Each structure stands twice: as structure tokens, then as C-alpha cells.
Amino acid sequence: MLANRLLQFLLLYFLAIGGLLAMKYLLGLSDYVIPGVAAMATAFTEMAAIYLGDLLDSLRVALLGHALSLLLAAGVGILASRSTALGSLIRAAAYTVQTYPIVAVAPIIFILLGDGLASRLLITILVCYFPLLLTTISVLTEPVADIEHFFISTGRNRWSLQVAIRLYENMGKLITVVAGSATLAMVGTIVAEFVAADAGIGFSIRKALYQSDLAHILVALFLVGIWTSIYLGVLETAGALIEKKWRNPAGGG
Amino acid sequence: MDEGERPRAAITIDNLHFSYPGAGRPLFANLSLHLPAGGFHALFGPSGIGKSTLARILAGLTACSGRRSTAGPVLYTYNTERLPGWLTIGEHLRQVAAAPAATTTLATLEDRFGIDHCLNRRFGQLSLGQQNRVNLIRYLLQDFQTLIMDESLANVDEGTRERIIITLKEHYPDRSFLYISHNVLEVARFCRQIILLREAAKEPQIVAIEGLDATAGHPVSQTRLERTVLEILHAG
Numbered sequence: 001m002l003a004n005r006l007l008q009f010l011l012l013y014f015l016a017i018g019g020l021l022a023m024k025y026l027l028g029l030s031d032y033v034i035p036g037v038a039a040m041a042t043a044f045t046e047m048a049a050i051y052l053g054d055l056l057d058s059l060r061v062a063l064l065g066h067a068l069s070l071l072l073a074a075g076v077g078i079l080a081s082r083s084t085a086l087g088s089l090i091r092a093a094a095y096t097v098q099t100y101p102i103v104a105v106a107p108i109i110f111i112l113l114g115d116g117l118a119s120r121l122l123i124t125i126l127v128c129y130f131p132l133l134l135t136t137i138s139v140l141t142e143p144v145a146d147i148e149h150f151f152i153s154t155g156r157n158r159w160s161l162q163v164a165i166r167l168y169e170n171m172g173k174l175i176t177v178v179a180g181s182a183t184l185a186m187v188g189t190i191v192a193e194f195v196a197a198d199a200g201i202g203f204s205i206r207k208a209l210y211q212s213d214l215a216h217i218l219v220a221l222f223l224v225g226i227w228t229s230i231y232l233g234v235l236e237t238a239g240a241l242i243e244k245k246w247r248n249p250a251g252g253g
Numbered sequence: 254m255d256e257g258e259r260p261r262a263a264i265t266i267d268n269l270h271f272s273y274p275g276a277g278r279p280l281f282a283n284l285s286l287h288l289p290a291g292g293f294h295a296l297f298g299p300s301g302i303g304k305s306t307l308a309r310i311l312a313g314l315t316a317c318s319g320r321r322s323t324a325g326p327v328l329y330t331y332n333t334e335r336l337p338g339w340l341t342i343g344e345h346l347r348q349v350a351a352a353p354a355a356t357t358t359l360a361t362l363e364d365r366f367g368i369d370h371c372l373n374r375r376f377g378q379l380s381l382g383q384q385n386r387v388n389l390i391r392y393l394l395q396d397f398q399t400l401i402m403d404e405s406l407a408n409v410d411e412g413t414r415e416r417i418i419i420t421l422k423e424h425y426p427d428r429s430f431l432y433i434s435h436n437v438l439e440v441a442r443f444c445r446q447i448i449l450l451r452e453a454a455k456e457p458q459i460v461a462i463e464g465l466d467a468t469a470g471h472p473v474s475q476t477r478l479e480r481t482v483l484e485i486l487h488a489g
Contacts, residue, residue, distance in 0.1 A: 147335050150388075153312075153328055154395050156349070168339055246339060247377075 001240065002233030009229040013222060035215040043215035048223070051204055051216075055223045058189045058200040059231070061117065065124030066185035069132055070178065072125065077136025078163060091137055098130035103191060110196040120192040120200065127188025128181040135177040139170040171247055175239030182235050186228045261290040263399040263429035264311050264327060269319035271310065280306060281317075284458050286448065288399070290324055293422050293430045295440035295464065296401075297485065298450035304433050305331070307450060308401045311431070324429075325398025332404040334388045336376040342387050343372030346394070355394040358424070362390045365420045367413060381408035386417070393421075399429040406434070418443045419469050441481040442467045449488050460488045 017040070024034040031039060080090035106123055113119040140163060147165050151157040167174065193202025201220055208216035269284040280303045288294060288311070296304050309315040312329035336345050350359045363369040366386045371379055379387065385408050392400055406414045418439075421430060431448075434440055440447050444464035451458055462484055465473040 146333050147337060149334055150330075150336075150349075150391065153314075153330075154349070164339075165337055168337065 001237045002230065005229040005233035005236070006226070009225045013225055017218065032212070033214075035218075039215050040218060043213075044219050044222075047216055047219045051201060051220050051223050054199070054201040054204045055220075055227055058186070058193060058202060058224075059227055061120045061192075061200065062124055062182075062185040062189040062231075065121050065189060066128055066182055068121070069125045069129040069181065069185065073129055073132035073136050077133050077140060080133075080137050081140030081163075082159070094130065094133050094137065098134065102126050102188065103195065106192060106195045115196050115198050120189055120197050123192035123195075124185050124188035127191065128184035131177060131184065132181050135174065139174060140166050142166065142170075144169045168246070171243055175236075175243060179232055179235040179239055182231050183228055186224070186231070190224065261324070262287050262322075263290045263324050264288040264431075265320075265322045266311065267320045269310065269317055269321075271306065271315075271317040271319075278453060280453060281310075281458065282453060284319075286311070286459055287461075288429060288431060288448070289446055290398075291427050291429055292445040292466070293418065293432060293443060294446045294448065295432045295434060295444040296448050296450060297434070297437070297440050298489065300435070302450050302452065304450055305403055308403050308431065308433060311399075312401055323399065326396055327399040327401065328392055328395060328397045329401040329403065330388060330392045330405050332385055332388075332407045335384070336387065336391075338375055338377055341373050341375060342368070342379070345376075346372070346387070346391055349391050350394040359390070359394055361424070362393060362420070366390055366417055382410060382413070385409050386413075389417070393425070397428065399431065401431045401433070403433045404435075405432075411439075414439070415443070422468055437482055437485055438478070441465060441485060442473055442478055447485055449485060451489060462488060 020034050021037065023029065024036070035043070076090060076094070080087050080094060102123060105126070106119075109119050109122055113122065144165050147169065148157065148162065151161060189200065190202035190205070193200035194206050195202075197203050201224055205217055205220050208214075208220065264286070265288070266284065266286045269281050269286070270279060271281040271284075272279040284307075286307075296308060298304050306315060308329055310317050310321070312327045313321065313323075314329060336342070340348070346359055346363075347356070350356050363372065366389070368383055368386050368390070371383055371387075376384060376387065385406055389402065389405050406417060409417065418432075422443075432440065432444060442465050445466040447462040447464045449460040449462060451460065462481070465477055465481055467473045
């Protein structure tokens with residue numbers, strides 16, 4: 001799973017590089033617009049170590065933001081799934097708020113919180129929180145009739161049991177969304193750093209962009225892709241192991 | 254039949270009217286039904302005629318117009334029900350058999366229903382027939398006066414099915430069972446009363462036929478069985 005993710009990324013990355021180089025030589029573009037292979041290799045040797053440090057800084061924010069989003073989405077999702085006025089209000093608010101593009105809201109966050117860790121973390125959370133929340137709400141409000149019927153009929157239905165049944169039955173869907181939102185966490189962090197922060201790989205990409213240094217940007221994107229693929233692959237592998245243990249245990253007799 | 258002459262009823266329904274939203278014609282119009290108290294009875298009829306809908310109405314799970322009265326708790330179980338997957342069968346059954354009496358019953362049923370060797374497995378690891386049996390057992394451990402079994406043994410082999418029906422009759426002589434099945438031979442042989450549900454256009458929509466109510470000590474003759482089967486088929 002992890003190897004597949006890395007392979008898929010490398011294939012796409014080098015196809016894109018190939019496309020850029022083909023465009024450069026076919027259209028006769030200068031090294032200033034699209035650098036040559038030698039310039040790309042030089043940029044990699046010069047910047048890889050520096051960008052790796054920036055990337056690990058971004059990854060730290062992304063991981064923290066992702067973890068906080070999961071906790072928040074689980075808590076708010078459970079509250080929202082209840083048939084109460086508060087639950088209805090949270091559901092309506094969740095659907096409405098998620099329609100706002102976070103990039104449009106980001107400047108307000110930076111004005112209020114400054115360009116430090118808090119802003120990067122908040123934007124990361126906002127980017128990956130809503131898909132998690134909406135999935136949690138959808139899972140918890142959808143009855144699993146063929147399991148719940150017995151407990152309802154015999155007066156054993158408890159809210160905690162209902163939550164457990166619905167989470168368990170939708171484990172595959174939840175794991176897919178949790179793994180998928182890992183890339184969103186990375187996107188959120190980089191977007192935040194790109195918009196206004198003073199650290200991280202997004203900030204480095206912004207600096208390279210101001211210098212019109214495509215070779216440096218390509219090195220940064222390579223590292224972002226590799227590490228995001230690793231993060232995604234690790235989560236997917238962990239998810240598959242959890243599903244195997246809980247949903248499809250071998251043997252049993 | 255006059256109200257005063259009726260035998261004691263497990264469930265009575267009078268003047269039932271029911272239509273699915275958007276349906277042009279009612280599924281049930283002015284339907285009355287009297288399920289005798291005690292015994293193993295059947296609700297029989299072709300697919301799509303409304304047996305499950307009627308069963309759910311009898312169990313109080315589907316709202317309808319008309320009068321419904323019951324002699325005690327009514328439970329409804331169907332063949333595609335599942336158990337929570339995080340527990341083994343044994344753990345789940347022990348959890349739902351809270352009363353000490355139910356625990357004793359559980360041991361007997363596990364043996365008679367032939368599931369004692371799969372108690373350490375999860376529900377998803379069982380065959381469909383084993384799943385049917387496990388699901389039925391947990392309902393039998395509950396406090397009920399009437400149990401409606403909607404194709405609850407649909408995936409169980411014939412021999413085991415017969416053993417289960419005989420067990421139900423022996424262990425629960427004072428309870429009522431309403432068994433939904435498409436096996437005309439089975440309902441004719443084992444059921445005391447067969448409630449035949451017909452198309453809404455037919456009058457009456459429900460016909461009650463006396464079954465042979467076979468038990469372990471009282472098998473039925475082939476001639477009587479054939480006669481009852483023909484009666485059911487002609488009435489349909």
C-alpha cells in the first residue's frame with residue numbers, strides 16, 4: 001500500500017517533469033522559464049536538505065492539525081447526530097460553513113492570530129475538519145436497521161450502543177476519509193504557509209515563486225509529494241490492519 | 254364470528270387500513286385478523302402480497318389505521334438481521350440472556366439448534382443458516398408472548414428447520430408464534446392455523462385454514478397432509 005502510493009507519486013511527478021521538459025525543448029523556452037535537467041539536479045542537491053527541514057516543520061503542523069481535526073470532528077459529529085435542537089443547529093452550521101473557501105478566510109485568521117503556529121494550525125484544522133465532520137454526521141445519522149432492530153425491539157437500544165454499531169459498520173468508510181483527509185491536512189498547512197506564515201515548506205515555495213525559481217519549487221513539490229504519500233500510505237496500512245483485526249478476523253473457532 | 258365466541262387472542266386487528274405513500278390502491282382495506290393465543294401459526298401467501306408489512310403492523314412497528322390489541326409483548330424478527338460484529342456469538346448471547354432462567358434456556362437452545370460449535374466465532378464468519386439460527390435464539394431468550402418469524406429459517410436446511418420448529422412447540426407451549434414461510438408443505442404440517450393473505454381485490458383478503466400441528470409424538474399422515482396442502486393452494 002505504502003509502496004504503491006510512493007510509486008504512483010513518482011510516476012506522476014516524473015511524467016510532469018517530462019512534460020515540462022518536452023514543452024521547454026519543443027517551444028524553445030529559456031532556462032529562466034523552465035530550467036533544464038542540470039539546473040534541476042543542482043537545485044535538488046543545494047536545496048533538498050534545507051527544504052526537508054522546512055517540510056518536516058510543515059508535517060509537524062499537519063499531523064497536529066489532522067489529529068485535532070479528528071478529535072473535533074468526532075466530538076462535534078456525535079453531538080450533531082443527536083436528534084436535539086443543538087444537533088440540528090450544528091448540522092445546519094456545518095453544511096453552511098464548509099461552503100466558504102478557507103483561502104478567503106485565511107487573511108482574517110492571520111490578521112487576528114498573526115503569522116505564527118496558531119494560524120497555520122487553525123487553517124489546517126479548518127481545511128481537513130469539514131470532510132471528517134460531514135462523514136461522521138452522515139455515518140451516525142444513518143441507521144443500521146438490520147442490527148439495531150433487535151436492540152430497539154427489546155428495549156436495549158442505548159445511544160452509546162447505537163454510536164458503536166454505526167461507527168463499527170462504517171469503519172471502512174471512516175478509515176478512507178481519515179486517510180484522505182491526511183492530504184487535506186498537508187494542503188491546509190501549505191496553503192496557510194503560502195498565504196502568510198513565516199515558516200514551513202509553503203513559505204519556502206512562496207519565496208521561490210517570488211524569485212521565479214521553478215527548479216526550487218520543483219524540489220519542494222517533490223519532497224511534499226514524497227512525504228504526503230508516506231503519510232497517506234502509513235494511515236492506509238494502519239487502517240487496513242485495524243479493519244482486518246476488527247471487521248474480518250481470521251478463524252475464530 | 255361473534256366477539257364473545259372467539260378464543261383467546263395473542264393479537265387482534267380490526268378494520269385495518271394501510272397504504273404505502275404514493276401507492277394508488279390500499280394494501281389492506283378493512284382487514285381483520287385474530288391470531289390465537291398459544292401455538293405455532295403461519296402467515297402464508299405469495300411474494301409481494303404484503304406479509305412482511307402485515308407482520309410489522311401486527312408487531313406495532315408500522316403505523317396504520319384500525320384497532321390493534323395484543324395479549325402481551327410482541328417481537329418481530331426477520332432473516333436478514335445481523336449481530337454486532339465486535340462480539341463473538343457466545344458473548345452476544347450471554348449479554349442478551351440477562352436473566353438466570355434465560356441462561357439455562359440458552360444452553361438448551363444452543364444444543365438443539367446445533368450452534369454450540371460456533372459460539373467463539375463472529376456473526377460474519379457463520380453460514381447463512383447458522384446466522385438464522387443464532388438470530389432466532391436471541392429472540393427466544395427475551396420476554397415475549399408472541400414472536401413473529403419473518404422467513405427466520407429461510408436459509409436453514411429442512412431437517413434442522415423441522416427440529417427447531419418441534420423444539421419451539423415443546424419449549425414454548427403457551428407462547429404464540431407466527432411463522433412466515435413460502436414452504437407450503439412445512440406450514441401445512443407444523444402450523445396450527447395458517448393465515449392465508451390474498452390480493453387486496455379478493456374478499457375476504459385473509460382466510461384462516463386449520464393446519465395439522467404436527468409434533469414429535471404426533472406425526473401426520475400423507476393423505477391429511479396432501480388434503481391440507483390442496484386446501485391452502487385452492488384458497489389462495
